[in-house]
Amino acid sequence: MRLAKELKEMPKKRWTLDDIREYFAQHEIRISVYRLKIFEYLINERTHPTAEEIYRQLKKELPSLSPGTVYNTLRYFLEKKIIQQVNVENNEARYDATLSWHGHLKCLGCGKVFDVHIENLKLGGLEGFEIFEKHLGLKGLCPECLKRKKY
Amino acid sequence: MRLAKELKEMPKKRWTLDDIREYFAQHEIRISVYRLKIFEYLINERTHPTAEEIYRQLKKELPSLSPGTVYNTLRYFLEKKIIQQVNVENNEARYDATLSWHGHLKCLGCGKVFDVHIENLKLGGLEGFEIFEKHLGLKGLCPECLKRKKY
DNA sequence: CAAAATATTAAAATGAGTATAAATTTATAT
DNA sequence: ATATAAATTTATACTCATTTTAATATTTTG
Numbered sequence A, B: 001m002r003l004a005k006e007l008k009e010m011p012k013k014r015w016t017l018d019d020i021r022e023y024f025a026q027h028e029i030r031i032s033v034y035r036l037k038i039f040e041y042l043i044n045e046r047t048h049p050t051a052e053e054i055y056r057q058l059k060k061e062l063p064s065l066s067p068g069t070v071y072n073t074l075r076y077f078l079e080k081k082i083i084q085q086v087n088v089e090n091n092e093a094r095y096d097a098t099l100s101w102h103g104h105l106k107c108l109g110c111g112k113v114f115d116v117h118i119e120n121l122k123l124g125g126l127e128g129f130e131i132f133e134k135h136l137g138l139k140g141l142c143p144e145c146l147k148r149k150k151y
Numbered sequence C: 001c002a003a004a005a006t007a008t009t010a011a012a013a014t015g016a017g018t019a020t021a022a023a024t025t026t027a028t029a030t
Numbered sequence D: 001a002t003a004t005a006a007a008t009t010t011a012t013a014c015t016c017a018t019t020t021t022a023a024t025a026t027t028t029t030g
Helices: A003-009 A017-026 A033-045 A051-061 A067-079 A143-147 B002-008 B017-026 B033-045 B051-061 B067-079 B143-147
Strands: A084-086 A094-096 A103-107 A113-124 A130-141 B084-086 B094-096 B103-107 B113-124 B130-141
Touching: A017 A033, A033 A051, A033 A067, A051 A067, A113 A130, B017 B033, B033 B051, B033 B067, B051 B067, B113 B130
Parallel strands: A103 A130, B103 B130
Antiparallel strands: A084 A094, A103 A113, A113 B113, A130 B130, B084 B094, B103 B113
């Protein structure tokens, strides 16, 4: 059994634009066309895309979109805490609309980023510190790439 | 190599240039003034500096040093696996000459990066994957900054 | 609907990091 | 110690992701 399968089995239905409108309202996020579409892309595709990937995909559908908007909107979503940043590779920021505590594995063969379930984590020596964020990033090869020797 | 482990486990506080020369020889790393000084800075200061910080500090002592040398040398050390990259913040690569498995906490008050001891980590759903690297990065506040309300 | 507030655009700026070719340093063989 | 070849370093120019700016457009509010 693979991780990807486990996550797919979780019955998460696709969000409609109205679901997102409601979610934005709950989080005091002003509505605009691009905010709705960018969030929709993140929450429904779940591929942990970079800003550039989001721009490239949405540009097809919304030709007047500019890269700056994608970057600004993602930064705004981070401030509002409705998305989290994924940084496995330090030269590319990726984004995830799933807020639960989990790790990320980047396959060095195909570049895909997989979610990793963290069953247990125990840290030492943090007495007196206050922790706001935890990020676990792995690098390796996915079963597909191992099978096809794509590396 | 046989001697590498012995050296790694040596209870030596500060490394001398001769210690580093020996260590380089064991790892088949050619010696040069800058390589010695850059590694010395990493291993003795243990502040998880960025390339820019290393450049700025060493420039005082070695005025002809150029930034490219610092970047190239760090990349070379990574290839030779005598240092590891630390990425808590995805827009700044930091480096650590300690190779043991541990996490890093960046204080959002003072910007210092602290080592975090990982007592236990259990991941799920990685059957069929091959893992090469694991990185744990935390963001929070250190006791000093909490006390002085520097945030 | 009009005014005010906020979002978006396109372009320029920034900043980390890389590539390159010429100059310098290092390892080695004399 | 010196000559030589190989590797490293410098300086510069570049790339690429992201941010900022200032003008324009859209959304919200009265």
